[in-house]
Amino acid sequence: MPLEGNTALDADGGNDSAVAALLEVSSYLAADVEAPAFFGRLSASIAEHTGAGRAAFWRLGPRGTLSVQPGTAGFEDHPHLQEVRVHLGARGEGAIERLLFGDELDVMQGTAPELDAVWRAAGLHEIASSLAAPWRAGDRRFGMVAVYDSTRGFTARDLSLLRMAGSVAGLLWQFRESERELGRTAARLEEAVSARRHLLNNIAAGGDEARRRFASALHDDSLQLLTGAELQLERIRADAKGSRHASNLDQLRSTLRKVEDSLRRLLINVSPDPLQPPKDLNDAIRERLESMRIGAGIEPHVVSRLPGNLAPAIKAIALKNIAEALTNVEKHARATRVTVVTEGVDRGLRVxxxxxxxxxxxxxxxxxxxxxxxxxxxxxxxxxGGWCRIQSEPGAGTKVEFWMPLTL
Ligand SMILES: Nc1ncnc2c1ncn2[C@@H]1O[C@H](COP(=O)(O)OP(=O)(O)O)[C@@H](O)[C@H]1O
Ligand SMILES: [Mg+2]
Structure with missing residues (x-):
């Protein structure tokens, strides 16, 4: 059968049809369809544009085996297609490898005879004619796209259209893969962000969980039990008044009191800082500076341009850090003057x-x-999510500077 002469398409018609096919392929990108529906629609339009009775994508497995990608066109009468396997063969040797990726597919009399032989060997005996092209993106091979049973005889133009469709489908597939990867990365990032937020609120609240639990166990269990024991002892002491046990019981009472005192002291030491962040950061800073002025004679200077509505966690962290820096000035610097600057910069707080x-x-x-x-x-x-810079040199004073974003 002559190749070009018999087709109804002239050169322009061929281009039009290629462009239409490409547009159609890329329109699936926007439609958020599942993979089988996606390949079903893609196969149907490729079949239509190449005048084929059937079309399918073959997916390359890890060991060079091709199996059909769910979502084919014209194979409704072939329920066992899923089980068909085609081997790519070693690089440059296998028929498919050579024909497709080696670009040696010849179109003769409306089909590619060498390819037809591959299908028959794989068990697809009823195939009358076929063409195939790589399904790939650059060096990445996903498999191949094949059309079967031409109604008018396949042409070289059909082959180039198929090649184009294979490349576009490759790009699409790669894009979808990257999108899925991006989705997974975004989900992981979201988890990390929420873990960080949790951690941060914990730090801002000044309590590590273990300390809090220890303090509450101490308060709710040990001290309660001790109080109970003391009450019991009081009753026994009342009954035992004047008996030979009286002085021992007095002794026991004073020991229990000492135990209680020391437990209460422990409780004060291990209790986390109060959970409330400072109501007013400026007031808290000024208070701290004033006590340094009185206590250590260090002259304070404040430049406050605080943004409004600071999140409690940001306030708490800022105050903790300012307190640390000021304690260092008091303890180590032997300074005569200290300056605290707070200001909103770059949607964050700079101190x-x-x-x-x-x-x-x-x-x-x-x-x-x-x-x-x-x-x-x-x-x-x-x-x-911020940064910190510490600048100092012996004899030249110290500057501690940090910035945090306003939203956690
Ligand atoms: N403002 C300051 N002036 C002079 N030395 C400082 C100042 N801040 C920190 N330092 C020095 O840096 C060291 C580390 O500080 P820091 O990490 O806060 O630990 P600490 O205060 O417990 O010693 C201090 O021991 C001190 O030698
Ligand atoms: Mg310190």
Whole structure:
């Protein structure tokens, strides 16, 4: 059968049809359909544009085996198609590998005879004619796209249309894969963000969970039991008044009181900081500075341009960090003056605590074993998604600066 002469398409008609096919293929991208429906529609339009009775995508498995991708066109009468396997064969050797990826497919008398032989060998005996092209994106091979049983005899133009469809389908598939990957990454990121938020609120609240649980067990169980025992003892003491046990019981009572006192002291030490963040950050800062002025004679200077409506966790972390920096000034700096700047910058809160004290070698001091104030300060802001800079030199004072985004 002559190739081109018999087709109804002229050159322009061929191009039109290729463009129409491509447009159709890419329109599936927008439609959010499941894979089988997607391939079903794609196969049907490829069959239509190449004048084929059937069309299917074959998916390349891990061991070079091709099996049909669910969603075919014209194979309704072939329920066992799913079980058919075609082997790609070693690189350059197998018929499919050579014909498709080696670009050696010849169209003769309306079909590709070498390809027809492959189908028959795989058990698809009723195939009358066929063409196939790689389904790939760049170097990534997904498999092949094949059309069967032409109504008018396949042509070279059908083959180039099929090749184009295979490449576009490859790009689409890659795009869908990246989209799915992106979706998974976004979900993981969302989990990480919420874990971080949780952690951060915990830190801002000043309580680590273990401490809180220990404190409440101490309060609710141990101290209650002790109070119960003391009440019991009181009754026994009343009954035993004047007996030979009286002085021993007095002794026991004073021991129990001492135990209770020491447990209460322990409770105060292990109880986490109160959960409320400061009501007014400015007031809290000024109070702290005032006590430093009275206690250590350090002259305070405040520049406050705080943004309104700070989240409680941000306020709490900011105050914790300012308190740490100021304690350092008081403890280590021998400064005469300290400046605290707070301002809204880049949709975040920037804080600067600066002193004119003796300064220190930053690289050495931030790693001192047992001295974790600056380290904890840095970690808190990093956890909040911000940054921290510590600048100092012996004799040149110290500047601790940090920034946190306003939303966690
Ligand atoms: N404002 C400051 N002026 C001088 N030295 C400082 C200042 N802040 C921190 N340092 C030095 O850095 C060290 C580490 O500080 P930090 O991590 O807060 O631990 P700590 O306060 O428990 O010693 C301090 O021991 C001190 O030597
Ligand atoms: Mg410190």
């Amino acid at each position: 600067e605590v600066r002193d004119d004290g003796k300064g220190f070698v930053v690289a050495e001091s931030v790693r001192l074993p047992g001295h974790i104030g600056l380290l904890a300060l840095t970690e808190r802001v990093q956890l909040a």
